[in-house]
Amino acid sequence: MSIRERLSGNEAVATAMKQINPDVVAAFPITPSTEIPQYFSTFVSNGQVDTEFVAVESEHSAMSACIGAEAAGARAMTATSANGLSLMWEMIYIASSLRLPIVLSLVNRAVSGPLNIHNDHSDAMGVRDAGWIMLFSENNQEAYDNTIMAHRIAENKDVMLPLMICQDGFITSHSIENIELIEDSKVKEFVGEYHPEHYLLNKKEPIAIGPLDLQAYLFEHKFQQAEAMRNAKRVIEEVSKDFEKLTGRKYSFFEEYKSQDADYIIVCMNSTAGTTKYVVDKLREKGIKAGLVKVRMYRPFPVEEIAKALSNAKVVAILDKSDSLNGAGGALFEDVTSSMYTQQTYVPTVNYIYGIGGRDTKAEDIESVFEDLQKIDISKKIEDPYRYLGVRREEK
Amino acid sequence: MAYNLKEVIANKPSRFTSGHRMCAGCGAPVVGRMILRALKEEDHAVICNATGCMEVSTFIYPYTAWTDSFIHTAFECAGATLSGVEAAYVSMKKQGKLPEDEHTKFIAFGGDGGTYDIGLQSLSGAMERGHDMVYVCYDNGAYMNTGIQRSSATPHFADTTTSPAGTVIPGKMQIRKDLTQIMAGHHLPYVAQSAAYMNFKDLYEKSEKAIYTKGACFLNVLAPCPRGWGYSTDELMKINKLAVDTCYWPLYEVIDGKYKINYKPAKKLPVEEFLKPQKRFKHMFKPGNEWMIEEFQKEVDKRWEELLNLEEVTNKE
Numbered sequence: 001m002s003i004r005e006r007l008s009g010n011e012a013v014a015t016a017m018k019q020i021n022p023d024v025v026a027a028f029p030i031t032p033s034t035e036i037p038q039y040f041s042t043f044v045s046n047g048q049v050d051t052e053f054v055a056v057e058s059e060h061s062a063m064s065a066c067i068g069a070e071a072a073g074a075r076a077m078t079a080t081s082a083n084g085l086s087l088m089w090e091m092i093y094i095a096s097s098l099r100l101p102i103v104l105s106l107v108n109r110a111v112s113g114p115l116n117i118h119n120d121h122s123d124a125m126g127v128r129d130a131g132w133i134m135l136f137s138e139n140n141q142e143a144y145d146n147t148i149m150a151h152r153i154a155e156n157k158d159v160m161l162p163l164m165i166c167q168d169g170f171i172t173s174h175s176i177e178n179i180e181l182i183e184d185s186k187v188k189e190f191v192g193e194y195h196p197e198h199y200l201l202n203k204k205e206p207i208a209i210g211p212l213d214l215q216a217y218l219f220e221h222k223f224q225q226a227e228a229m230r231n232a233k234r235v236i237e238e239v240s241k242d243f244e245k246l247t248g249r250k251y252s253f254f255e256e257y258k259s260q261d262a263d264y265i266i267v268c269m270n271s272t273a274g275t276t277k278y279v280v281d282k283l284r285e286k287g288i289k290a291g292l293v294k295v296r297m298y299r300p301f302p303v304e305e306i307a308k309a310l311s312n313a314k315v316v317a318i319l320d321k322s323d324s325l326n327g328a329g330g331a332l333f334e335d336v337t338s339s340m341y342t343q344q345t346y347v348p349t350v351n352y353i354y355g356i357g358g359r360d361t362k363a364e365d366i367e368s369v370f371e372d373l374q375k376i377d378i379s380k381k382i383e384d385p386y387r388y389l390g391v392r393r394e395e396k
Numbered sequence: 397m398a399y400n401l402k403e404v405i406a407n408k409p410s411r412f413t414s415g416h417r418m419c420a421g422c423g424a425p426v427v428g429r430m431i432l433r434a435l436k437e438e439d440h441a442v443i444c445n446a447t448g449c450m451e452v453s454t455f456i457y458p459y460t461a462w463t464d465s466f467i468h469t470a471f472e473c474a475g476a477t478l479s480g481v482e483a484a485y486v487s488m489k490k491q492g493k494l495p496e497d498e499h500t501k502f503i504a505f506g507g508d509g510g511t512y513d514i515g516l517q518s519l520s521g522a523m524e525r526g527h528d529m530v531y532v533c534y535d536n537g538a539y540m541n542t543g544i545q546r547s548s549a550t551p552h553f554a555d556t557t558t559s560p561a562g563t564v565i566p567g568k569m570q571i572r573k574d575l576t577q578i579m580a581g582h583h584l585p586y587v588a589q590s591a592a593y594m595n596f597k598d599l600y601e602k603s604e605k606a607i608y609t610k611g612a613c614f615l616n617v618l619a620p621c622p623r624g625w626g627y628s629t630d631e632l633m634k635i636n637k638l639a640v641d642t643c644y645w646p647l648y649e650v651i652d653g654k655y656k657i658n659y660k661p662a663k664k665l666p667v668e669e670f671l672k673p674q675k676r677f678k679h680m681f682k683p684g685n686e687w688m689i690e691e692f693q694k695e696v697d698k699r700w701e702e703l704l705n706l707e708e709v710t711n712k713e
Contacts, residue, residue: 023487026480052487054479057521061476064518067469068480072442074488076480094469200465201485203440203498210468211457 002247003181009172012140012179013079013105013165014039016147018049019187022103023074026054026065028084031117032169033107036079059084063091063102070100071209073199075151077102081169082109082123089127095162096131097225098209101154102162104132105147108270108321109169110357118358119169121269121321124298125331131225133163133232134299136269138255140177142296143167145249148182151191152239158231166298168271170358182247190246229300236297253302255294256309258284262291264373265310267336268319269295272354272361279366290370301335307343310336315373316349319389323353329386350382354389365390401595408433411441416461417453421629423619423636424450424534426592427599428505431532431615432464434603440464440500442481446474446510449541449621450534472514474504475522475531482527501607502529507619508549509539512575523582523612530606533575534619544624548573551644552695553688554676556624561679566688571695579614580650586611588649591618591636598647598658605649618645626675638670643700648707655707664700667693 007015014036017025025044027037037053044053054069056062062078069076080088085106095102110116111123124134133153137143146165154163167173182190198207213221233253240251255273258280259265266276273294283290293309295302310316318337320330328334333351340347352369355361369389376382411432418425428450435441441464445451451468454461469477482502488494504522506515511533519531538556539545546559552571555561559568576589586609588602599617606613620627620635627635639645642665647658668689671677680688 023491023493024480024483026483050487050491052483054483054525056476056479057517057524060473061479061518061521064469064473064476065480065483068444068467068477068482069484069487070480071467072481072484072488073493074484076484090470091473098469200442200467200481201440201488201494201500202465203495203500206440206463206465208455208460208462208466211455211460212452213457217457 003183005179005181006176007140007179008035008174008176009140009143009167010035010107010174011039012144013147015181016144017077018043019148019182019184020075020077020151020191021049022051022077024052024054024066024069024076025078026056026062026069026076027078027080028056028059028062030059030081030084032109032173033079033081033084033105035173036105036107059087060091063088063095066102067091067095067098067100070102071098071200073196073201075194077104079105079107081107082111085123086111086126092127092130092132094210097221099160099225099228100162101151101160103147103150103154104162104164106164106166107169107173108166116357119171119321120356120358124164124166125322125324128299128331131161131229132299133161133229133236135163135165136296136298137165137167137172138271138273138294139172140175141179143172144179144181145243145247145251148187148190149239149243149251151194153232153235155194156235159228159235161225161228161232166270171271180247186246190242233297233300233302251296253297253305254309255296257292257294259291259293259309261289263289263314263377264370265291265293265313265316266319266366266369267293267295267310267316267332269298269332270321272319272321275361275363276366279363279370283370288370288374295332301339303339304343306336307339307345310340310347311345313347315376316347317352317369317373318349319352319354319369321355323356348376348382350376350385350387352387352389359390361390399597399600401597404433404600408437411435411463412454413461413463415459417456418449419622421622421627421632422449423536423592423621423632426632427534427617427619430592430596430599431503431603434600434607435501440498442467442478442500442502444468444474444478444481444502444504446504446506446515447471447541448507448510450505450507452541471510473518474506474510474515475518478502478504478529479522479525479527482529502527503607504529504531506531506533507541508533508535508537508547509541512549512573513547520582523579523584523614526612528610528612530613530615532615532617534617536619536621536624537572538621538624540621540624549575552692553680555679556676566679566685574699576616579616583653584612584614585609586613586649586651588614589616589645590647591640591645592633593636593640593647593659602649624676626678627673631673635673638665638673641665642667642670642696644670644696646700646703648703654710655703657703657707667696
């Protein structure tokens with residue numbers, strides 16, 4: 001019997017962590033993820049978990065301690081946001097290159113500067129090439145479910161990569177929603193125990209981790225990481241299927257919401273998908289064939305599948321909650337368009353940078369995007385595919 | 397049992413093996429090997445290295461000079477990395493995931509760059525949290541691994557590649573940071589300053605105390621660098637001795653806040669004796685630069701006096 005609850009996104013993740021009962025949690029507070037280590041340290045203080053909670057003095061040390069703990073043979077978890085992830089950046093690469101399946105809850109927030117504590121995806125996009133599996137979550141339920149699935153994916157012998165679960169700061173992290181929790185015993189059974197092959201604390205087999213790795217070997221080691229990331233795709237699919245058997249909740253690489261027969265599709269990630277679904281429903285009532293593709297698995301990127309899912313649309317808009325400042329478009333836009341190109345799928349596409357620094361993205365904004373798509377369909381012209389949605393501009 | 401160098405070397409196998417690529421005449425491997433000899437033979441150890449000479453010369457894939465488990469992650473986070481390992485040990489031991497009768501000790505090594513400078517925050521955090529570990533700084537007084545750039549451990553006036561002794565600025569114009577005192581300020585159960593002095597008794601005994609005192613302990617050990625300091629490789633032990641006999645590098649320990657100076661030279665040598673054999677101080681001996689030696693001597697005297705006072709004050713009944 002699942003348990004019906006009302007939890008915020010942060011509470012949902014902290015609850016999942018409690019049920020997973022990792023050996024070590026090392027974390028440093030940063031808005032809006034702060035509540036996760038707060039809730040979790042209460043579980044530690046009340047003896048509800050076996051975890052050693054390491055209250056480190058910075059996020060750099062949080063990731064360093066997680067690396068040390070995971071290399072020692074433990075399950076290590078952490079949570080952070082924005083500048084916290086930026087400070088971890090060096091260690092983020094080291095975690096994945098040492099093939100340590102650390103699990104991180106990333107509560108997405110704008111990276112400074114100037115300082116802004118609200119939601120966008122610039123933090124996640126800053127580590128998209130770092131060799132971490134990245135799962136995005138529309139709401140509290142998905143943040144919880146992705147966390148429960150995380151270790152099974154990351155610790156798979158063909159994968160052995162760290163994993164981060166993203167959710168939108170404040171929008172979902174601080175909003176209380178209905179949620180279905182899985183019983184503790186079922187989570188324990190589903191997640192299973194961690195038995196690493198090689199670990200520092202194994203006296204019978206001392207090992208050395210983190211060498212100077214020069215021209216003769218580093219290239220091969222990076223290739224192994226790349227292969228592991230490819231393998232992750234299959235493993236994510238398998239684990240998601242097992243999760244569906246347990247809970248009835250279906251997860252794929254992305255969610256196709258009324259997109260299969262759609263003329264106009266929006267591609268986005270995290271909470272904006274909820275707003276988009278509402279708009280899609282409204283447009284469908286009017287007979288406009290609108291649809292949504294919500295990317296859950298951002299790393300590895302589902303190249304073939306996403307190209308196929310978009311191939312029958314007339315026009316596609318890709319929404320990026322972070323700008324790559326490359327004069328060409330956001331990261332998700334590049335991933336989607338390059339997927340389509342390599343799969344020899346051509347559909348007119350346009351990119352919108354939106355919601356930067358927590359700017360509210362309302363139903364009307366999403367409606368305006370669908371209106372643009374219909375105009376493009378008629379005119380067959382895309383003047384500038386790299387656009388900003390809802391930004392104030394100076395009069396020229 | 398009284399310390400006997402021959403017995404220690406004969407009876408305790410080296411856990412830091414030969415074949416590494418540290419320079420001839422370098423102080424660091426001598427220090428590292430002796431510290432590991434202080435481990436009980438039956439104990440397992442996890443060694444953590446900050447990026448630096450010692451790391452890049454002892455663990456070049458696929459070879460390692462370390463017989464215990466070893467981890468290196470980055471330059472500034474040996475303290476944090478090892479605190480994660482130690483936390484895993486505590487957690488897994490508590491849960492019965494590790495054999496009850498086996499013991500693991502945790503030792504971090506960082507140079508002065510990874511310790512005094514870029515890694516100071518990580519070290520301070522790890523020590524304050526009280527992880528059961530020893531952090532060893534092998535202090536060679538500059539960033540030797542990257543090519544002898546000044547650090548906050550570099551002595552006054554020393555010629556380095558980022559504080560070159562020029563025609564206008566005569567070397568490093570700042571005095572060195574006193575890290576041992578900073579660590580004593582953390583009120584740790586055991587803090588000590590040592591060197592590979594004479595028959596290694598001081599270093600061995602302090603290592604043993606640091607490793608087997610429960611909680612976070614810190615050792616600051618002088619580790620001369622023939623390239624950076626400019627001495628010939630056979631002079632390592634002589635340089636160590638002069639550093640101690642001039643009181644440039646006093647041997648002392650702080651046990652639960654009480655200072656103990658382990659060696660007070662009967663005749664404190666003038667600091668020139670320590671400076672003279674080193675090329676990095678060569679310019680100080682040019683005519684007209686006598687003031688530099690005077691200033692250097694003044695600072696050494698001041699710090700030695702402070703230390704004597706601390707010993708007296710902290711041991712008052």
